[in-house]
Amino acid sequence: NAGVTQTPKFRILKIGQSMTLQCTQDMNHNYMYWYRQDPGMGLKLIYYSVGAGITDKGEVPNGYNVSRSTTEDFPLRLELAAPSQTSVYFCASSYGDSYGYTFGSGTRLTVV
């Protein structure tokens, strides 16, 4: 049972480039989330999804887009990378309300 899998683990982007962070889970969880973690700032919610075809903005959605075409996958898209998007990105999933989170191992992104 793989849990929540994130790829890539590390990436360096140049300003203005685009990329997609992949997240997939094999636990048949309905809810999926993208967080970013900056040093000393804690985790901030970017986007979340309560099921296939449904996505909602979190606290810091600007500069990002998501899609949820299947239950398993929840990719995060950066269209025009900026230095402010340098961070560690975590994907998480949950079975539903009143259930806990399972996190992926993270993607460390640097924008130069």
Place this chain on the structure above:
Amino acid sequence: KQEVTQIPAALSVPEGENLVLNCSFTDSAIYNLQWFRQDPGKGLTSLLLIQSSQREQTSGRLNASLDKSSGRSTLYIAASQPGDSATYLCAVPVNNYGQNFVFGPGTRLSVLP
């Protein structure tokens, strides 16, 4: 707006000590609270999930309590070991839709051999 704080920010203790980590939240209308552990450069590992109807949860040497009325939770670690060294975060839901968690800044724990 739900805000979560954790005290202390960092803690260093000798091996074998019992210790308490504190978490406070501003909106007591929560339906659960979760404690996580994060090792340096790693993801978050779920430790304990406390439902609003529960007052505490136990897993091995860990015990988490929840007092909704006062907006507080504590994580008690018994007989600490060097392997317990990590950052501990608590998280509470923002609202009752989608279970979006707000995370505290964490307590960085060092257990010295």
